[in-house]
Amino acid sequence: TTQEPLLLVEKLSAGYGEMLAITDIDLRIYRAEIVALIGSNGAGKSTLLRALSRVLPCTGRIVLNGRELSAATSDQVFALGMVQVPEGRQLFGRMSVHDNLLMGAYRRSDKSAIAQDLERIYEMFPRLAERRRQMAGSMSGGEQQLCALARALMASPILIMVDEMSLGLAPIIVEQLMDILVGIRRNGVTVFLVEQDIHLALSIADRGYVMETGRIVQSGPARELVDDPKVRHAYLGT
Numbered sequence: 291t292t293q294e295p296l297l298l299v300e301k302l303s304a305g306y307g308e309m310l311a312i313t314d315i316d317l318r319i320y321r322a323e324i325v326a327l328i329g330s331n332g333a334g335k336s337t338l339l340r341a342l343s344r345v346l347p348c349t350g351r352i353v354l355n356g357r358e359l360s361a362a363t364s365d366q367v368f369a370l371g372m373v374q375v376p377e378g379r380q381l382f383g384r385m386s387v388h389d390n391l392l393m394g395a396y397r398r399s400d401k402s403a404i405a406q407d408l409e410r411i412y413e414m415f416p417r418l419a420e421r422r423r424q425m426a427g428s429m430s431g432g433e434q435q436l437c438a439l440a441r442a443l444m445a446s447p448i449l450i451m452v453d454e455m456s457l458g459l460a461p462i463i464v465e466q467l468m469d470i471l472v473g474i475r476r477n478g479v480t481v482f483l484v485e486q487d488i489h490l491a492l493s494i495a496d497r498g499y500v501m502e503t504g505r506i507v508q509s510g511p512a513r514e515l516v517d518d519p520k521v522r523h524a525y526l527g528t
């Protein structure tokens with residue numbers, strides 16, 4: 291089709307000092323897709339997210355919703371609706387759940403819409419509603435991850451980038467979080483899911499990209515990637 295991608299990445303390279311951690315990354319994410327980025331430890335997944343969020347300098351092209359982001363600041367990227375869901379522990383631990391959620395909307399000035407979204411979030415996540423006065427840092431890992439996800443949604447994103455959401459969480463909690471991502475996509479939000487657990491990621495994704503030592507080595511429909519030898523290779527690492 292000639293549909294324009296929501297996120298277009300071309301020849302993106304980034305690294306730390308002299309070392310390039312990711313090289314010539316090309317990818318496309320279309321509206322309301324769930325796209326998985328898989329690869330073993332150290333493959334460069336987090337570096338790619340940092341480059342996309344513009345917290346790490348990079349070369350190449352990033353176009354979000356038709357807008358060039360190559361020279362944008364992280365704040366501008368956030369304001370344009372590309373929002374990263376950090377690992378749960380990066381919440382404001384000594385602030386209440388409620389205040390954490392409000393922090394997600396700090397770029398917005400539409401007071402009544404924010405209040406409405408907050409109510410919707412509490413309906414979507416009753417667990418957070420029950421704990422709205424609790425300090426975020428005192429909740430379980432799964433609840434904190436839930437809160438991080440909800441906080442990202444409070445930014446009214448068009449694309450959320452989820453980094454290693456399953457890390458250290460019980461399988462049943464992870465399953466619930468995955469269901470929530472599917473629900474978020476149903477509401478029209480595009481999801482870029484970065485995961486070490488390939489089976490988990492590919493179980494909910496439409497398409498996937500496989501990274502190995504800083505490069506994309508394979509991509510395709512999630513169903514096909516599950517059985518791909520390159521996926522196994524990248525997953526086992528070399």
Ligand code: ATP
Nearest residue numbers: 306311329330331332333334335336337338454486
């Ligand atoms: P993980 O799941 O372990 O985070 P990853 O696929 O996200 O793995 P990255 O964290 O992006 O991989 O790491 C890619 C490469 O960049 C690795 O070789 C790593 O050692 C290196 N790297 C990551 N962060 C830094 C940093 N702050 N300074 C220097 N090198 C780094």
